[in-house]
Amino acid sequence: MKRPRWFGSARQSELDEEMRFHIEQHAERLMQQGVSREEATRRAHVEFGSVASFREECREAKGLRLLDDLRADLQFALRVLRRQPGLSATAVLFLAVAVGANTAFFAFVNAYSLRPLPIRGAGRHFDLRAATAQNERVFFFDQRQYEALTSQAESAGELYSIERLTLPLVEDRVRRVSVEVVSNNFFPLLVGTANPHSAVLSHAGWRRLFGGEAAVAGKRIRLGSNFFVIAGVAPEKFSGVDAVVPDVWLPQSLRPLAVASGAKSHLRVGGILHEGVSPEQSQAVLSAAAAALSEGLPAAERIASVRVEPRHVISDDDEANVVAVGLVAFPFALLLVVACANLASLYLAGAAARQKELAIRLAIGASRWRLVRQLMTEALLLATLGAVAASALAVASMRALEQYLFQLMTRFGMNVAPVDADWRIAGVSLCLAVVCALLFGLLPSLEATDHAGAKGSLLARSTRPSRMRRGLLAAQACASLVLLVLAGVLLENANRFDAMNPGFRMDGLYESGYEAGDLAGFAAKVERMQHVEGVAGVGRVPLRGIMNRTNATVDGKQARLFYNYTDERYLDMMGIALAAGRGFTPAEARNQLPVAIVSEATAERLWPGRSAIGQSLQLEGAAQLFQVVGVARDVVSSFFFMGLDPTLVYLPAAVGSAEIGSLLARMGGANGKAVAQLQQACLAAAPESYCEPIEMRDIASIQRLPVRMASQVAMALGAVSIVLSCVGLYGVVAFLVERRRKEAGIRLALGSSRLRVMAAMTASPLRGVVLGAAVGLPVCFAAAKFAEGMAVYLRLSDPAVFVAAPVLLLLVAAAAALVPARAAASVDPSEVLREE
Amino acid sequence: MNPTPVLPGTLDLLILKAVSLSKEHGYGILLRIEQISGGALSIEQGALYPSLHRLEHKGLLAGEWGVSGNNRKARFYSLTAEGRKRLKQETAGWERLVEAMGAALRATGEDLA
Structure with missing residues (x-):
């Protein structure tokens, strides 16, 4: 095999050459004195002394000893990694995925909150x-x-x-x-x-x-x-x-x-x-x-x-931002915990399999520190490989992530400051991977060497590794469960918002985008256009933020009510049905007469059990009492997460008045053409400002998308975490089965059923998973209850999620454990007992 | 007369002295020490090298590859300016030590009176 030219080896060969020259010169001199060649060579070697020990001394003199040790450690570590390609590849993969995800997240934080603005000063x-x-x-x-x-x-x-x-x-x-x-x-x-x-x-x-x-x-x-x-x-x-x-x-x-x-x-x-x-x-x-x-x-x-x-930097460093980043960072950090715990148990298994080797090395005089250093070198080598893979993964996925996260802005023609890779990305990958390496490499390596040393026996066994293994499985299960619950909760909310009916017809409904002067003239033009089924003026377009509110007095009681101005065509065009009474008349809208239409919820709240028609409302700042002429069905006009409006009062105004700010139009038939026509009309009417009709569905998706995206990110993290955990669990069980083949054979020989053997093999690891779930579930629930107090509109403690998540986790874990356990049940007792 | 082994700690001084006379390779330094001490001092051959490398590492000697008298590749050592200074200091120190030791060993009972 060709010797790899590592640092230091060139110098070593120089040193050897120098000493060889000395010995040869001496032999030659002896030969000149009449000694035979063979004898001269022998004497020259003897008189020189031990080449190996002088070589050592020379290197020590140069302070290279540590470097040599490191090189030896590295070479040995490389050999170990090559010898267990499956284990090494799995470890690197775990690191790449978990560290890569965190690095990608960091890339965004970096671009917006850490990298200096791209300006002078x-x-x-x-x-x-x-x-x-x-x-x-x-x-x-x-x-x-x-x-x-x-x-x-x-x-x-x-x-x-x-x-x-x-x-x-x-x-x-x-x-x-x-x-x-x-x-x-x-x-x-x-x-x-x-x-x-x-x-x-x-x-x-x-x-x-x-x-x-x-x-x-x-x-x-x-x-x-x-x-x-x-x-x-x-x-x-x-x-x-x-x-x-x-x-x-x-x-x-x-x-x-x-x-x-x-x-x-x-x-x-x-x-x-x-x-x-x-x-x-x-x-x-x-x-x-x-x-x-x-x-x-x-x-x-x-x-x-x-x-x-x-x-x-680009983002304001106010507290809300810091809190938001912290909240988003949390699930990513959990993924890292899962990966680390997983690696530690993989590593523990690996170290246990090498117990004999470690015991032999201790027995022939290696210090415990030397062995720990050896194991740590292996872990750090893996970490470095993992960091390289993680950086590559993060950089490769950054563009796609950027497109995904900023899809709404891109759709509306906005450019977002680019998220680029820089030295910090690689630095963070390496730091995270090294921290992981310390966590997963240190514990098991201390454990393994302590174990081998304390017992001093090549056959020593202790229960500590199994307890540590169970603890690691519990930690993974706990973190995975938290991620699953988070994903479940967000998914449930996203689905709820998607399924929520706003209470009006969305199809073909557009906001005209016209914001310049003469709205009435524009409205008249739009009304005459082909494919336009109807137009209506409204003070504030629904689903674009929180509706305006005003103070009102009803029957001597104060109330704070949402309100909106609409023209006489609005309710009909929006498809909002009347539950009682009538809509506005054109004259009422034109003259802004003191009449009002209230939503059903408003009627129920202000006049419970009575008819709202004919009741009157005193609105703050208004001279006259407003008379209720109609009751409309409830709608969502602020945010989906706020649900149907708790109150809503419609007041009359006509297109062209200051109260009516926007024009809505419903397009029928060939939508695309009609929209282009609408835009052209708008641009022609006000050439100096841009105009783009926006579909109501898009406005709704602007509201829904953040929750949907959060749930997708959480689901991705949850899925990755559960896959990592299961691969880890599979590995642990497979390792235990391999180690306890003999025991399985004996049990089977003594008449135990295959099922019981499988149960015995998987009992300890699965106990770890159950323990983790048992710890994680109440923690999640308490956190959800706590957070629910702050995020009023999100439903965070849906019992279905808190049942489904642990059940899913346990089912998947059981499957991951039972597959390798089948190997134990299928051992041939007569064969196993003959082994060794 | 049998050669005396060198005192611990004096090998470095001998090497510096030997190299100060002219540039020399390891084996040549060994021969030169034997030669200038009139064959009175002998060195364990291999032990020369850790000393040479230590002195080089300290910057007192400079080593370079060259060609020996019989046309072989060999590593030659020469004294650096730092090494020359050190040789002077150590020589002075050694002479003081020898004088003091000599005086001490010559002392008689009368000196104490």
Whole structure:
């Protein structure tokens, strides 16, 4: 076999050569003195002394001894891994899956919460926010305020501003383009290039809008009603200062071409502190501008304080974010626990199988530390291989995960800051794998060497490994159970939300997307269009967040009620049936007469056991009493997770009034064409703003998708965890069966049934699983009850889940244990007893 | 006269001295020590090497591969500047020790009076 050229071996051969030269020279000299060749060679060797021990001494003199030991350990470890390819491959696979999943998760945390913003002076970046006297946060400033802030900030740092717009890119078809109008110093300050003077494409926007076409610079594009020249494409690594990357940056000087004249600006303001200026100092400086900012504003909007909020990464590092990341990290960490416990039991089995070898090595003088080091080296070698596989897995799956997690944003044409691999990814893989290695390598190796040493006998047996094995199985079972319960709970909620009927007809229902002036004129046009079955105006489109609420007085009692403005066509068009009374008349809507329609739940709550028709409502701020003219069926208008509206009051208003903000349309027949037609009409009516009809189903899925995705991720983790646990359990039982073949043979010879033999083989490991489930279940239930108090709308303690999860776990575990146990039941007693 | 084994700790000094005269390989150093001590000192041959490597590791000697007188590849050692300084120090130290030892061993009862 060719000797591998490990570090140090070249030097070793040099040393040997040096000493050989010496011996040969000496022999030659002796020969010159007349000694025969044979005798000379013999004497030269004798007089030189032991080559091996001097070689050792030389290496010790050079401090290479430790390195040699390490090399020997590594070589030995490699040999051991090669000798047990199945065990090694399983261990690497476990590590790759568990560490890989955690690494992939970390990649997202890294991209958004750890990696510095891709700008110059990221460590001194801050967001500027303000607050009113009522401590309501103000996120946006107008141009005049921005200028006041800028002149104030000069001594503390340099400010920039961003205004987000959505514009139509008009080519042969119209596409949505997200634009950031940025202050003229944006690029000089954050990138270090000159102010571009015309449109700059982001890398993502270039890919999305122009497919990464090479000759894009100098091209003219039409955004809204004006043309812009593309100055160039920003470097890929500059993705701006937020998670959402715009398609185009426009300098402030071009704003008048992009926005209807006189439109108020909504600027987000950030900045870079001067070197050596602390956020507190700059805050003190900027607070002095508060008074100037409030000039001419109504009292409620006056700015009381200006806040400098340092932000060096993409995400806000506020507490809610940290808690959210922690919550999501938890199931991933559990998967790691499962993998570690599994590896430890695999490793324990491996070490037990090598008991004889370890005992022999101890007997011939190896120190216990030396053996532990040997076993640890093996574990670390596995960890390194696992880390490499895990990094590869994480990097390979990152794109797919990104697409999966951000599918909604992509569907609505948003670019998300890229999640890239960097050195931290590999670092985290390695750290996690090494921690795993320490956990799974240390315990069993201490156990194994202690065991072999303490008994000092090659045949020693103790009950401790079996207790440790059971403990490890229990830990896996417990962690798997928690993951299964989590997946079950989320799945149950996701299914519940999917199955929940919103109470109105979803098919073909679209929000028009029109937000500019003359809604009435637009509505009239849409109504006449082909395939449009009906239109209706509404104050707030349902399922787009929590409905507005108002205080009301009914029969002298206070109530807080959800309300919405609708025109006379709304209920009919939405397919919301009336339980009693009538709908609004056109005249009521046009004149906003004081009549109301209430939902059934509202009627039941305000006038239990009585008819609501003819009752009256005093709404806060309204001069007259509103008379109830109808009772409508209940619907979901806020969030699916909140269920049917506890209260809902419909108030009349006509399209064209300030109360009616959106137009809904129901399309029949050939949907796609009709929608395109609707969009064209919308763009024609307001060319400077982008317009896209959104299907109500999409709005509903925006609500449902996060829970659905959470349940899918949890299910994936749960499935992986249970597969890992079962493979581990299978391995343990197979190992025990192999070790106890003789016992099985004796039992069978003495007349035990095969079933009893199988039971005996699987009893101890299965007890571990049951123990884990018994510990895990009440913990899960208590945690669920606790969390339910906080997440009001999620059902977390569904008894079905708490029955199904442990049953599933135990069934799968029993199957995984019984398959290898069959081997024990099928041993031939006469053959086994003759062995050895 | 039978050769005396070298005192423990003095081998390094002898090697430094031998190498200081000219560049030499291991076997040559051994012969030179025998030669300059008039055959009075003998060294266990193999023990030379751990010492050589220790001195090299400490930066007192520099080793390089070269060709020996009979055209064989051999490793030659020479004194570094550091080694030369150390040789001077150790030589002075050794002389003081010898003087002190000599004085001590020459002492008679009268010296104590």
